[in-house]
Amino acid sequence: MTITATxxxxxxRPQGMTSLGLGDDDLDxxxxxxxxxxxxxxxxxxxxxxxxxxxxxFRITVFGDEPHGNYNRIMLSPVLAGESHEDxxxxxxHDWYADNGVDLRAGVRVEKTDTAAKLVYAADxxxxxxxxxxxxxxxxxxxxxxxxxRTADGELLPGVYGxxxxxxxxxxxxxxxxxxxxxxxxxxxxxxxxxxxxxxHGLQVDLVHAMPWLMxxxxxxxxxxxxxxxxxxxxxxxxxxAMAGEVLGTDSVEGVLLKDGRRLDCDLxxxxxxxxxxxxxxxxxxxxxxxxxxxxxxxRTDDPDVYAIGECAQHRGSVYGLxxxxxxxxxxxxxVLTGTDPAAEYSGSRTATKLKVAGxxxxxxxxxxxxxxxxxxxxISEPRRGVHLSVVIRDDKLVGxxxxxxxxxxxxxxxxxxxxxxxxxxxxxxxxxLSDGAEEVGVAEMPADSQVxxxxxxxxxxxxxxxxxxxxxxxxxxxxxxxGKGCGSCKSLVKQIVEWAADGDVVEDPSASWYVPGVPxxxxxxxxxxxxxxxxxxxxxxxxxxxxxxxxAKSKMGLTSLLKMIWGVDFVPEKDGEFINDRxxxxxxxxxxxxxxxxxxxxxxxPAQLRKIADVAEKYEVPMVKVTxxxxxxxxxxxxxxxxxxxxxxxxxxxxxxxxxMRTVKTCVGSDFCRFGLGDSTQLGIDLESRFQGxxxxxxxxxxxxxxxxxxxxxxxxxxxxxxxGNGKWEVYIGGAAGASVRKGDLLATVDSPEAVIExxxxxxxxxxxxxxxxxxxxxxxxxxGLEKIKxxxxxDSEGICADLDAxxxxxxxxYRDPWGTDGGEPATPGQFRSSLPLIPLPKVPVR
Amino acid sequence: xxxxxxxxxxxxxxxTELGSPAREVAVPGRAPAPSGGRAHxxxxxxxxxxxxxxxxxxxxxQVAVFRLRDGSLHATQAACPHAGGPLADGQTDPDVLxxxxxxxxxxxxxxxxxxxxxxxxxxxxxxVDGMLxxxx
Numbered sequence: 005m006t007i008t009a010t011x012x013x014x015x016x017r018p019q020g021m022t023s024l025g026l027g028d029d030d031l032d033x034x035x036x037x038x039x040x041x042x043x044x045x046x047x048x049x050x051x052x053x054x055x056x057x058x059x060x061x062f063r064i065t066v067f068g069d070e071p072h073g074n075y076n077r078i079m080l081s082p083v084l085a086g087e088s089h090e091d092x093x094x095x096x097x098h099d100w101y102a103d104n105g106v107d108l109r110a111g112v113r114v115e116k117t118d119t120a121a122k123l124v125y126a127a128d129x130x131x132x133x134x135x136x137x138x139x140x141x142x143x144x145x146x147x148x149x150x151x152x153x154r155t156a157d158g159e160l161l162p163g164v165y166g167x168x169x170x171x172x173x174x175x176x177x178x179x180x181x182x183x184x185x186x187x188x189x190x191x192x193x194x195x196x197x198x199x200x201x202x203x204x205h206g207l208q209v210d211l212v213h214a215m216p217w218l219m220x221x222x223x224x225x226x227x228x229x230x231x232x233x234x235x236x237x238x239x240x241x242x243x244x245x246a247m248a249g250e251v252l253g254t255d256s257v258e259g260v261l262l263k264d265g266r267r268l269d270c271d272l273x274x275x276x277x278x279x280x281x282x283x284x285x286x287x288x289x290x291x292x293x294x295x296x297x298x299x300x301x302x303x304r305t306d307d308p309d310v311y312a313i314g315e316c317a318q319h320r321g322s323v324y325g326l327x328x329x330x331x332x333x334x335x336x337x338x339x340v341l342t343g344t345d346p347a348a349e350y351s352g353s354r355t356a357t358k359l360k361v362a363g364x365x366x367x368x369x370x371x372x373x374x375x376x377x378x379x380x381x382x383x384i385s386e387p388r389r390g391v392h393l394s395v396v397i398r399d400d401k402l403v404g405x406x407x408x409x410x411x412x413x414x415x416x417x418x419x420x421x422x423x424x425x426x427x428x429x430x431x432x433x434x435x436x437x438l439s440d441g442a443e444e445v446g447v448a449e450m451p452a453d454s455q456v457x458x459x460x461x462x463x464x465x466x467x468x469x470x471x472x473x474x475x476x477x478x479x480x481x482x483x484x485x486x487x488g489k490g491c492g493s494c495k496s497l498v499k500q501i502v503e504w505a506a507d508g509d510v511v512e513d514p515s516a517s518w519y520v521p522g523v524p525x526x527x528x529x530x531x532x533x534x535x536x537x538x539x540x541x542x543x544x545x546x547x548x549x550x551x552x553x554x555x556x557a558k559s560k561m562g563l564t565s566l567l568k569m570i571w572g573v574d575f576v577p578e579k580d581g582e583f584i585n586d587r588x589x590x591x592x593x594x595x596x597x598x599x600x601x602x603x604x605x606x607x608x609x610x611p612a613q614l615r616k617i618a619d620v621a622e623k624y625e626v627p628m629v630k631v632t633x634x635x636x637x638x639x640x641x642x643x644x645x646x647x648x649x650x651x652x653x654x655x656x657x658x659x660x661x662x663x664x665x666m667r668t669v670k671t672c673v674g675s676d677f678c679r680f681g682l683g684d685s686t687q688l689g690i691d692l693e694s695r696f697q698g699x700x701x702x703x704x705x706x707x708x709x710x711x712x713x714x715x716x717x718x719x720x721x722x723x724x725x726x727x728x729x730g731n732g733k734w735e736v737y738i739g740g741a742a743g744a745s746v747r748k749g750d751l752l753a754t755v756d757s758p759e760a761v762i763e764x765x766x767x768x769x770x771x772x773x774x775x776x777x778x779x780x781x782x783x784x785x786x787x788x789x790g791l792e793k794i795k796x797x798x799x800x801d802s803e804g805i806c807a808d809l810d811a812x813x814x815x816x817x818x819x820y821r822d823p824w825g826t827d828g829g830e831p832a833t834p835g836q837f838r839s840s841l842p843l844i845p846l847p848k849v850p851v852r
Numbered sequence: 853x854x855x856x857x858x859x860x861x862x863x864x865x866x867x868t869e870l871g872s873p874a875r876e877v878a879v880p881g882r883a884p885a886p887s888g889g890r891a892h893x894x895x896x897x898x899x900x901x902x903x904x905x906x907x908x909x910x911x912x913x914q915v916a917v918f919r920l921r922d923g924s925l926h927a928t929q930a931a932c933p934h935a936g937g938p939l940a941d942g943q944t945d946p947d948v949l950x951x952x953x954x955x956x957x958x959x960x961x962x963x964x965x966x967x968x969x970x971x972x973x974x975x976x977x978x979x980v981d982g983m984l985x986x987x988x
Contacts, residue, residue, distance in 0.1 A: 460954075483966060483967060484967060484968065485967075486967050489955065490954075522945070543903075543921060554945070554946060555921065555944075555945040555946060556945050557942075557943040557944050557945040557947075557948055557949070557950045557957070558943075558950060558955070558957070560943055560945075561943070578903065579901060579903070579904060580901070580902065580903025580904045580921070580943070580944070581903070583943065583952065584941040584942070584943075584952040587941075592938075592941065592952055592953065594935065594953065595936070596936070596937060596938040596941070596953075833901040833904065834898060834899055834900075834901055835899055835900075835901070835906050838906060838907070839907060839938075840905070840906070840907040840916065840930070840938035840939070840940035840941045841907065841930075841938050
């Protein structure tokens with residue numbers, strides 16, 4: 005191409021092009037890896053190989069058709085629009101290749117390969133041997149057959165451009181200075197981008213599209229019509245169902261003649277009528293080519309040492325035209341070739357795209373219209389605002405979504421689409437945020453300094469910074485920034501921001517499905533293995549179920565809880581497997597002292613108990629005595645070494661105000677004294693607390709019973725809440741919360757006796773204990789499983805497990821022992837209650 | 853390195869009085885660098901149960917000593933550099949110590965926080981004739 009003569013080499017060295025001749029040193033024992041294609045796929049593949057230490061294994065040669073380093077082709081539209089400078093889209097400069105010992109042959113087109121002799125023949129006459137050959141030749145702009153589009157020598161008529169390379173982009177940019185009227189052929193993504201960019205440069209633009217609506221590959225007719233209105237409002241004329249039959253002009257383009265006879269004058273013609281995979285090299289080399297180069301699940305062609313990735317590859321019948329699958333190819337092939345994971349396989353991509361087309365936000369994934377009779381299809385169309393949203397749901401899974409003009413819900417939908425995440429029962433919530441009070445702000449619109457994690461003071465900007473620094477997973481970002489590591493209520497927002505910041509290029513944490521981070525098993529498998537292998541202690545679990553038997557500090561507490569639930573009295577305790585609160589049966593405070601909360605069932609106390617607590621508080625000079633939110637009395641600021649003596653003096657059981665366990669049952673005064681009480685909520689609360697005291701669970705459980713719907717003890721917002729509704733009937737609510745999250749519980753059932761309340765509450769709590777993730781509160785658990793399913797399991801016994809659930813809960817009830825009575829007399833380990841605080845005088849906590 | 857009995861200072865960890873009020877709060881931050889590397893016997897090995905930690909005083913320095921289940925010994929400053937949490941109450945594994953207050957994790961190998969926060973000071977510790985000997 006001659007245009008390059010007047011321009012610099014993108015990502016080049018000041019002195020021009022370089023080709024680092026490493027030579028074929030016989031002493032170099034590294035295998036020869038040759039990559040044909042230096043675009044989005046080829047260059048990313050080289051990066052992935054180097055990241056895996058492949059520089060030591062391979063001598064890498066990269067052929068690039070263009071003279072440039074590697075640049076971001078996706079960003080050509082902003083360059084054409086004048087919004088980005090071409091230097092900003094350089095991904096890897098010539099220096100980068102040199103610095104990494106990669107031999108870049110930029111501007112050298114490969115003609116063919118000899119797969120028998122394993123040689124690559126290039127247009128410059130060079131012959132390069134290879135051990136492994138990777139074809140990443142990408143696509144080229146398809147120019148539909150039109151009379152007059154090419155000159156006699158086969159080149160495009162001057163003034164006619166494809167929109168694929170930086171050189172074409174530069175030429176068009178230059179042309180905008182002298183051209184007045186442009187015709188853009190193609191109403192797909194690239195055509196729309198080109199039309200908007202040219203229109204922005206002051207040209208009068210006609211967009212010619214052969215199909216009945218714009219972006220017909222991604223959008224349905226209705227959405228396409230709305231997009232057309234938005235595009236026309238920019239001042240672009242749109243011709244649908246229109247084909248150009250002839251290009252007019254002899255020395256340069258003067259116009260196009262449509263097949264319906266209309267003539268559109270122009271001095272610039274952009275052909276963006278789609279791309280075709282570049283398969284010439286593969287065809288000439290005798291490789292199997294259908295629509296593109298056919299590859300298997302390891303991206304291998306029918307020659308065992310030749311691979312193809314990116315847009316030139318055809319995998320299981322699919323050819324992708326997006327960057328995400330190309331990068332997945334690069335990752336998998338790098339795993340295979342470097343031996344990082346020789347068994348790595350690519351199983352196809354579920355493509356989701358989010359882009360701005362002609363100033364309009366568009367996101368699409370999967371299918372855009374229902375295909376089967378029982379597919380659910382939800383559409384919200386607001387033509388006046390230019391908004392069109394739709395989702396297709398099959399078997400309770402999202403199989404397609406189209407968002408036009410409003411992409412605020414894209415992060416959630418992408419996740420639901422990629423991972424089959426559960427969908428809200430009210431499907432409309434997939435597309436709009438029904439106002440539950442405060443208006444939810446989309447992740448993209450949040451200012452960078454807005455605080456996301458209030459516990460650890462982490463802003464959106466901090467999270468984006470961690471992503472930019474290379475944290476590739478939600479877990480890595482959380483470890484780095486500590487976002488979501490406090491109360492955890494912001495976790496889903498953190499996840500959304502990470503996915504947004506990484507533009508969907510997020511690695512799913514393998515550990516995300518594990519019950520605890522250090523044991524590679526999900527909860528059901530972990531519980532099964534523990535039972536099958538008869539593992540009774542935390543150290544046995546590590547030894548048996550973790551490769552290498554490696555302990556993990558952050559897994560111990562969850563394992564202790566799980567083992568206690570599974571084994572009851574047969575659990576073998578280990579103090580180092582417990583969190584400090586459980587080791588000393590008290591809640592650690594910010595200054596390293598503890599809080600002591602005696603049991604006060606249902607919040608009912610006596611003068612004698614109060615007198616005793618008062619005496620003990622005075623004797624031990626307790627700095628603060630406080631009534632808790634759980635209807636008990638808290639003695640705060642107690643030294644660890646004083647705990648056993650205080651328990652002995654109190655003579656009361658532990659209130660379990662420190663554990664991941666059933667905490668307390670709040671009650672109102674119910675029918676005994678209250679004028680309005682409909683049931684004896686106080687006694688039922690006491691009975692519930694007596695039965696379920698100290699029951700450990702994945703996260704804490706707070707209960708309440710109220711004697712009427714006035715809800716004085718806040719039963720509607722408890723993990724299990726019970727409400728008397730008269731005539732001896734009780735409503736049982738589950739999954740409520742009034743902490744960092746506020747959620748009204750879901751009505752599980754209305755039952756007609758206190759005994760039925762106790763049985764059903766116990767059954768639900770056992771189901772939660774056996775199925776919830778570690779630290780997952782019921783307010784997340786219930787919506788995740790779905791109320792209907794929980795009802796079916798617990799009320800209709802749809803899975804036939806009710807008897808097992810009841811027995812499991814009974815085993816835990818039987819295993820209950822008051823920890824204060826147990827450890828108070830004799831420490832469980834030496835120094836169990838020895839101070840861990842500094843023993844030299846330090847500044848004092850203010851005492852009120 | 854061998855230590856003779858005469859090199860080791862007497863145990864210095866005092867007992868604490870029952871019933872005395874707890875008012876102290878530790879000062880966050882990293883402990884100062886050890887000055888001389890003097891060896892102190894702070895207690896007996898069995899004072900620290902397997903997998904747990906206990907606090908001691910070595911000279912006038914507060915230290916937390918840990919005995920992992922693999923038998924290895926580690927010592928750090930007693931108060932967490934983040935917010936003064938009692939590190940001896942933390943949980944451990946072969947790689948890290950986790951503070952009980954805000955779950956900051958510190959690597960044994962160099963004291964660095966996995967989150968990039970302020971590092972914790974570590975001290976050499978070894979067993980000599982059943983005694984825990986810490987160099988501060």
